[in-house]
Amino acid sequence: MNMKKNPRSVQVIPPSGARDGHKIAAPALVTTMARLKTTILIIVGFMAFPSFMMAQQIYTGQVKDSLTGAPIQSASVTLLSSGKGAISDSAGQFSIQASPGEKLSVSSIGYVGTTVTLASNTNLSIVLHSAAGTLDEVVIIGYGSARRSQVVGSVAQVDGKDIAARPVLSAAQGIQGKVPGVQITASGAPGSQPEVRVRGVGSVLGDANPIFVVDGVITSDITNINNNDIASVQVLKDASAQAIYGSRAGNGVVIITTKSGKSGKMQIHLNTYTGFKTPTSTVKMADARTYAAFTNAARAYDNVDPAFDLDTLSATTNWFDEVTHKGIIQNYDLNISGGSEKVTYYFGGSVFKDQGIIPGEDYTRAAFRINNTYQLAPFLKLGNNLNVSVYNMNNKPTEFDDAYRMAPTVPVRFDDGSYGYTSLLSVANPVAKLDLTHDKGDQLRLQGNVFAELKPVNGLTLRSSYNFDYHNNNQKVYTPVYFIWSGQKNDISSLSQSNNNSFYYIIDNNATYNKTFGLHEINATLGYSSEKNRDKSWSGSIQNVPADPNLWYLDQGDNNADVGSSGAILTRASAYSRLIYTYDRRYIFNGSLRRDGSSSFPTDNQYGTFYSIGGAWVISEEKFMKNQTLFNSLKLRAGYGKVGNDITISNLRILNEISLQSKYYGFGGSNTAAQQAWTFDQIKDAAVSWETTKGTDLGLEFALLKNKLSGDISYYNKLTHAYIPVTVPTTFGDQDKIVYSQAADVRNKGVEFELNWQDHTSKDFSYHLGFNMTFNTNVVDHVDGTLQLKGGSLGNGEIVTYTVPGQPIGSFWVYQTDGIYKSQDEIDNSAHIQGAQPGDFRYVDQNGDDLINDKDRIFAGSYQPKFYYGINGGFAFKGLDFSFDLYGNAGNKIYNGKKAVRFGNDEIEAARVDDMWSTDNPNGTQPRASNAIPKPSTYYVESGNFLRVNNVTLGYTFSNTQKWHIQSLRVFASAENPLIWKKYSGYTPELPGNALSSGIELSIYPVTATYMFGVNVGF
Amino acid sequence: MKKSINILLITASALLFYCSCSKSYLNPTPQNTVQQNDSIYTDPAGAAKFLAACYTNLLQWNESSFSWLGLTSITSDDADKGSDPGDLGGDKDQMDALTYSATTGSVAEGWTGNYNGVSNCNQAILNIGLYTQLDAGLKNRYIAEAKFLRAYYYFNLVRMFGDVPLIDTVLNSENPDDVTKAATRVPEADIYAFIEKDLKEAMSVLPTNDNQAAADVGHATKGAAAGLLAKVSLYEKNYQQAYDLSSGIMQGSYGTYGLVDDYSTIWREIGENSKESLFEVQSKIGVPDAAVQQYTAVQGIRAGSFKRITEAGTVSVSAYSGWGFNVPSQDLDNAYEAGDKRKKATIIHIGDTLFDGVILVSAANPRYNYKAYVSVFDESYDGDGDNTNKNIRLLRMGDIVLINAEAANELGNTATAVSSLNLIRHRAGLGNTTASGQQGLRTAIWKERRVELAMECDRFFDLIRTGQAATVFSALGKTFTTGKNEHFPVPQVEIDATEGVTTQNPGY
Missing domain, CATH: 1.25.40.390 (Serine Threonine Protein Phosphatase 5, Tetratricopeptide repeat)
Incomplete structure (x- = not known):
């Protein structure tokens, strides 16, 4: 064994002991001769030191998991008398110099710490109980941490390693299915961040995503963070947990804590995986013959000549196949961490590359992180967390829409090599569109903080931090001259270039005071912060730029140069406080109070006060529970609070803005410069202020059967006083006749529960199984005045959602189909739409006025699921590990928009002609062949139920890796999204979109399946 | 070491008390936004x-x-x-x-x-x-x-x-x-x-157009106001006022106006802001954006294939195309008298050779609005089909002269009515009107208005104004409900x- 593990601290000698898992039951000084020699040499060395106290002995030992018996790495072992310590190695081994009678504290993240009093036996076997889900687990709660038993709000925690195990860009996607109450909707597009909804949709307008707090930096975008650098993710779900971030917490808070180094030897980890991506599911489209026959039939109904001679059709083009390929995904990650008493360090470096499934697109991100702490004195610590990330991407248009609509009779290229087209339909050749798009983007982002922590007296910590986030984005789009046909051409080349950058900082100063007086424990936090964000952007475009990529600069163009720039400043100032009072570890009171000012609002309405109050009762700590063995922990919690949001709509603050008009006016012909125009055309609501959410949370947390079974049941009910666009008469003089006002109350209430089972049947075999589920009801409770919130435009003049009191936000609002007309007589004798023919849908005349118009539309559900759930499990057997992770939702609806926007002669799905009505099939259940634009109807509203396999991983950890000079080695194979069970007929039931128009599939980048292989190596 | 710790302590304390809570901090000057002041x-x-x-x-x-x-x-x-x-x-x-x-x-x-x-x-x-x-x-x-x-x-x-x-x-x-x-x-x-x-x-x-500086072309003039009032008067059936104003315009009292000789140039770039025009919307290509949004795009030839006669022979070309809405009807096509030059200046038919040498070989619809056609060869065009150089002629002399004819006829001034009507017919390559009697002339003037102002957004209002709507639509199989439509x-x-x-x- 060549183990380069010599500790840097002189008090600690090289650990020794068995590496073989089979022998760890007897933790003894099992060494090879070589190691024994080394050890003796070092001990002799220490003995020679004159200051060395003769009474001290070398204590060695091993730290193990109580449940699985597995060694615990990186546990910190500290002598309470002197504060000196050691860190356990990958075999759980440690050694430390101490005297009998001294107290040794042993702790590790995720475990309940323990303290042992040293006796004469120098061989220690220390067993730690997993704290995961138990009342002693340390939970980060924003501006501090607490034991889980002290948390009165709903806080979910996901370990960083669970996120890093998945081949996804963003940690937001990594927590999908793992946390009840958190709904994640992702597309497959490289570089994209998924949509996150914490306990339903509150904000009607603007961003309904939660805020992410990355080491103190508040951001909406975490795609810059390498998932391997993440130590843990906490989701604050209710007002009592969120209130400390009250002014920003209206849509939830996700706290991301990155890794830091620990005192002890250097740890080096190398993680890599590589794999490929394919679409998870596809839609079967009609072949050329079916399509041509359908088109001819549809044209015949319109008395138009057939478009195809069915005998001379060429081969079928599968356009979906033509615009997709197997994309490669790769990740390389190296991290190095360690430290001494004075300094700890963590370095992470990674490269992530995702090609997506569209040829020509790719996203490459490099991220580097340095997290250090410097203990200058026992009472003063400085530190920094710095992250540098760079990405480059080639964007391609999401061509799934064109590929869906393009005629299968058209070849990708004609025989002469030119791109195929047909003038029958106005759909671009999707392959040509991909080839002709040159769109490159890049970003440099610097994010992090520097902080100082001062502990002037016992229990009091003063912390001051400067947190910043800078990003600089560039984009360059070149459009060449091309002519495929008159419907797809570009006459003049153009180049546009843009840059936007922003600098954000938050200066945060706070004091925390933790003190225990007998049975009373106080944790108080008081602080203030000031925040500023400054955005700047410019853009330029010009025409007649040469086709050579090296000449794609604005200088090279010669016509219609256009430039613009803009900027914005947003500031906030806040004071916040929190008190946690614990009596006898049984009763907990938690109160938060916060006052915030924001420059988003007019001067008179800038301040808002946010608060929470809550309590918890740890029943399992009661005397009457002492004699039972069923429950290991049992806790009841309740909380109420008010949180806010100030970023719904921009520019609310300026009440008397002059609008520069988008158009100039060309007086004086071509020789005179066009005249700029401005006017007052926006009415503002002078009363605008914070969008608030008030809510209640009740929960029961439990662990029983020796912590094998743990869980949480929560009820929540929250009300958001949301901004909505209030429609005013055009005659008021508001150009878009919309005034943004807080005029709607949106309620989300629900129940969520989580159950986890973990056990081991032998030293070699352990397994776990988890299930979580969330039932949510979203409803617009009340609206001041009239609400005319129609949305979900299909882009063909039809809208399909309507938000009204009594219905969920963004409910589908469509005609109800009622069978198919079999004869002209039936049409003449019923309310029908103009131009109805036999074979068309009959729509229900809901109000019986013999007309089919908007008054006959019905609400047909919304995209918001009635419930969603996650199932996960796995086992470990000797070196083998297996895990799976499923995610599903149910009770929601999807509008099959791409099918519903069919323009004349577009391609059809293969299933469209099944049992299609025709004069030969007068009882057909699907409408006749038609080129009419379909009416929005229940026919296109489909079930959104699905269950998807998020991830399946099989890994093997090698034993006896020392012979390769490495500490640990694991290889694994993993499949991400390999399977989906869905009712929906489109590409994917997972459709991110804003609150008013989500759940409509138009041109979605479908969820992709990733199959990959990876290696984790530790040195 | 002790000293450096002291320095750090002082710095840390200073940081702890750093504050940016002044009033102006929460009221940064709005960037890139003009406020009323x-x-x-x-x-x-x-x-x-x-x-x-x-x-x-x-x-x-x-x-x-x-x-x-x-x-x-x-x-x-x-x-x-x-x-x-x-x-x-x-x-x-x-x-x-x-x-x-x-x-x-x-x-x-x-x-x-x-x-x-x-x-x-x-x-x-x-x-x-x-x-x-x-x-x-x-x-x-x-x-x-x-x-x-x-x-x-x-x-x-x-x-x-x-x-x-x-x-x-x-x-x-x-x-x-x-x-x-x-x-x-x-x-x-x-x-x-x-x-x-x-x-x-x-x-x-307002000044007359003769007193307008070249750089002010496009601003409303006295003539524009007089012309619009003449038209408004016709809707009010205030024929005397319509007559007085239209006569005044024709006689030069409100500026210099007249019918241009070649009807087909009116809606082309060479006909911009001509003496025919009393008021037109100025649409300008390029940067900054000063064009009518997609006026020509929505009416452009749909799914067309084109050829063009060049020195090298007849070659396939890419001509101005669009969505193909608002196409001239068969009924309009039939409304022109034989020999009326205005027909081929208003309607593009499949097979036509246009003024710029472009031949329309095939397209989705049989007819298109020529008045909305933009030549990518002979007119200013920068590749942006949505924002083109097509001015919209809102009020022109063809309209004024026919207002004059109609007002005169209603006032019983038959001679003036006939002479104004013939002014329009002669330009169109047609002979004198054969209509006679007040009702006969009235019908002839209305019909002349239709073909003279075809595709210029005047016809529907005219049908209602003149009370012809119910009859006309009924003949086309459409329901125009009197008292509603x-x-x-x-x-x-x-x-x-x-x-x-x-x-x-x-x-x-």
């Missing part, structure tokens, strides 16, 4: 910007493009919806079939576009008045131009909707009186009276926004 009224250039907003509204999609074509042209017997059978352009099938309702989008846009214009004019009139350093003559002219445009927008509103709210000032949405004013429709006659007042005030101030429905969105205070037109 005294300084914006010191530079007279700002007044020109307020005035320009009255004009830029003419370039908007909802004012002059798709909805407007739907409301005034596709509805008429001159034009069909066009495009592909299944491509409805939102609701253009309803416009074509006269089956629109209060929730039809085009109707709502017609209301919005014109009231936005009214609002911009009211803002201009109020704010231009606040420019104390602006030359008094210029200030009066600017305000007169705003009044001319306000009259134009109201003329559209009253023709479309009949009774409408009369907004003549900047409203305060917090003031109950203004809220009532915004919601209350006033009688058609009052709107016409208001239009007359605005136009007469404009006429008294004279007006469009008031958009439901506006009625809802006033919580039902704004009333609906009969029949909807």
